[in-house]
Amino acid sequence: MTHAPRLPLAVGLPMAVASGLAIPVQGRINGALGARLGDGIAAAVVSFSTGLIVMVLVSLLAPRGRAGLARILPALRERRFPPYYALAGGIGAFFVFAQSFTVGLLGIALFTVATVTGQTLSGLLVDRLGIGPAGKKSVTGIRVIGCILTIAAVSWAVSPRFSGGAAGASGASGVASGAAGAGAADPAALLLPIILPVLAGFLMSFQQAMNGTATVHYGTPIAATLVNFIAGTCVLWVVWSIKVAVAGPANPLPGEWWYYLGGPMGCVFIGLGALLVRSLGVLVTGLGMIAGQLLGSLGLDLLVPTPGTVVEAATVLGTLLTLASIVVATLPWPRGALRR
DSSP states (O other): OOOOOOOOOHHHHHHHHHHTHHHHHHHHHHHHHHHHTTTHHHHHHHHHHHHHHHHHHHHHHHHHHHHHHHHHHHHHHHHSOGGGGTTHHHHHHHHHHHHHHHHHHHHHHHHHHHHOOOHHHHHHHHHHTTTTTOOOOOOOOHHHHHHHHHHHHHHHHHHHGGGOOOHHSSSSOOOOOOOOTTTSSSSSHHHHHHHHHHHHHHHHHHHHHHHHHHHHSSHHHHHHHHHHHHHHHHHHHHHHHHHHHHHOOOOOOOOOOOOOOOHHHHHHHHHHHHHHHHHHHHHHHHHHHHHHHHHHHHHHHHSOOOOOOOOOOOHHHHHHHHHHHHHHHOOOOOTTTTOO
16 A cells, blocks of 8 residues: 555645536536537547546556556455445446436536535545545534535525526536526426435545545556546446437537547546545545536636626625635634534
8 A cells, every 4th residue: 555645735625626627617518519419428428438548548658657557456356445446437427327317407506506415415424434545534513514504605606597598507517508497397306306416416425435545555546547437438338338229329429629628627636536535535625626616617607608608796606605615614623613
């Protein structure tokens, strides 16, 4: 096992925020590719496959990548961690599956709130159970308040998009274009579509914990990210093959190069997440990425807006409140601070 030095909070948290910036950009690209192909699952297959190609090249060309590659099979064979941790990439595939099948029903705003809620709650649970490489972290009153404030802040930030339409389509992760709002739908009919993104967000914290633990034993996040993409790509190819057998193939692949940048961006935030959970814990890493996601979405809406996008005050203020909530949840408050 390689013992890399832990990063201080002042270094690790900005890295988590920076990695989260790539999520809405990836979502915008994958959403455009899905619209071009007429098939969200096909877009996910392309994204994961290109990410896998990038990780194979990095693993073969970089010295640390080759060293990590040599440690994968021994770590699995010697059961240095539960073997099913190698299947963590399947959670990413499930997230994309939930994304593809529920954004059109819920709208991107409700989808974002659902996934953030699931991820924030599971971050507390995973840290409490000590599943990640950072070990057990207590569920303090301050951390709970910070999580509640984060969920409320994200809800406020995306609230202008609950009305649906074009603005709703360019929401926090920018995955779908033209997604309808959820306000006019039957609440009972939305139960399953809401459960799927909550579950997908809930499982994301476990994915980060598993990838982080694997990184400790591989000695580098490069190897953990490679294994992650192998598992996710295999799952998506199986699902897409079944879909093709039932409904036929999608449209031909586009020739523009930028459609294929989603996978490499996924390499960035999956790899950094695997690296950071050892130092920050799962909850703080997830909260930092959520902040980066909102900041990236706000930047996209300001600099490269989709047609009909209007940046409202609630989006800006909700994003700022999210940052403040993360400060509340992550600062090393003294014991008994909540009682005082």
